[in-house]
Amino acid sequence: MFRTNRHARVGARFQPQESHALRSTRSALDNQKGVRTFVLLQTFIFRLDILKQHGHRPLRYDGWRVSGIKGLRMVWNYRFSGTILAGMLLISGLSSAHAWGEPITVVTEHSPPGEYFDENGRVTGPTAELVRELMHRAGVPGDITLLPWARGFMLARRGPNIALFETTRSEIREHQFKWVGPIKRITGGLFVRRQDDISIETLDDARALDGICAYRGSSGGQSLEARGFTNLEQPTLSEQCLEMLMHGRVDAWMTSDIARLPIFAETGYSEDEVRLAYATSTKYLYIAMSLDTPDATVNLWQATLDQMKLDGTLAQYYRGIYPDEMIEALSQPGHPDIPWLD
8 A cells, every 4th residue: 555655656656747838738727628518508408498388389470480380380309319419429529610729619609590409400591501611611510509508608708719600790799709791780760651641850759660579678669768769669579579569559660670570471461561760770690709719720711701791602592591781791801980989
């Protein structure tokens, strides 16, 4: 017993000492493994949460017809599929890609129509497919992991080498990430029936409207309420606003060009029956990369995305799903004017 300890102590004196660089590298690798393990566990938990709510029945996102599928469906059976998924994610490195020697974990959230699980448990949607094609062209193997937004955002803030989409680029977030994009534009405002002769030149003009609908708790409704608007109708569900607008019970609907799409898809109305009368906000969504991501990687992704805009790839993925005005604006390479960077 004592001899063993003595030899262990003697042997320890002659163990080769790791250099500072080697220790740093080992620490970074351990950290990266920890991130991948965390993402794997979070993915498993997220799918389990979904099953707790829906059991083993198919999950549906009614109204969207993507790649010939009526509605949005996902079937997941943990008796065998959970094991298969875990094995596939471990083998593939869980969305790990190697761009310029740097492993990258690519994360998104469930946000139809842009990103969602298809019936085979694969992340798809026009924005997801655009990012997947970007990764392919940039020479980065791997795939996309879908997580709840809060968990994905936390990973991107912590790193290392996380790419998160779609992330609104804002003044508060500007120095929290490195940015590649934009990959989407969201315009919020007051929508009216196309048949109605309503003109709104300023936000104050909207005070004279015969009712503005914004579903209860929405940021748009809260903004108007804070400005002292008294002609607000605030039902529980956003789709109720569409019904009220189309039946003439209100003059305008406070929503966005993207948020309204799935609501129209679930009804018999056409999105062409309404128009944007007054824009209150414009947000650009990006791929947010953790701050430790090398500039060379960020530049490669941006250059690749810009080329995809010029050759029509972005328009090809987005056409028929997103508004034409948005597609036209995003098809221009480079960044839009960002006020806080002036």
